[in-house]
Amino acid sequence: MNSTVTCEMHVRLILSSETSLPVPASLRYDTADPYAVHAAFHTGGEDTVDWVFARESLAEGLHRPAGIGDVQVWPSRSHGLDVVCIALTGAEGEALLHAPAKALEAFLKRTDAAVEPGAEHDHLDVDQELSRFLAES
Template sequence: MGETVQAHVMMSFLASEELAFRIPVELVYEAQDPYAVRFTFCLPGDAPVSWVFGRELLVDGITGQAGEGDVHIGPVDDEYLADLHIQLHAGAERAVFRVSAPPLVAFLDRTDRIVPLGHESAENDIDAELDRILTGGRA
């Protein structure tokens, strides 16, 4: 309970087909919100930007194209544990990152140790039960 997994991963921000630069991206997973991963980056001269998306989306994007809507993740090519593209869409704006898969796999492995994938609702049940006990049975 209350456990957090944090990782700082260097990613290439693809500003255009000709321009890319490396930036640190912070990934955070908290057991109290077991379905989500927070992805925070800061482009030079801008304030930090955070996106929250499903941990399972990141897991699925390691081996194949995943995502609908605002976040898409998938391998750049068919090579096992190759680089990934992470695309974030906000209206007409789009941010694309390229990252090596192994640091993401290591991050996901650490999240799985505190809340195994597929057992997220059990973690929520434990928190609800603890809250009930601490409030003297009033939920």
């Protein structure tokens, strides 16, 4: 049986060393897609920017630099608070976000309770994934 873990938080979009904007973010983890965390960043009105992160990279990024390619994650401090920096690079540009480390860690602990790290393969439906992959080709 599939289950979903969700979390609402505010991240900060870093515009410069002195300027940042709060951005509401919705994180979703679905045991049917056990390696991924889906994030929707609410940019105003009905608009969202959606990203998919490797759950393992987010968890590792709480303690040390992680990620490859268009997503880089690392721990830091901002205004005396522990944050996780998330650097995103895409066709439309780049963004640097600061996520509150405690909120992200609490969310990831809940995902670990849903699917223990290292046991993700036990939750994959290989036939469904193969069908989805072939439909996208």
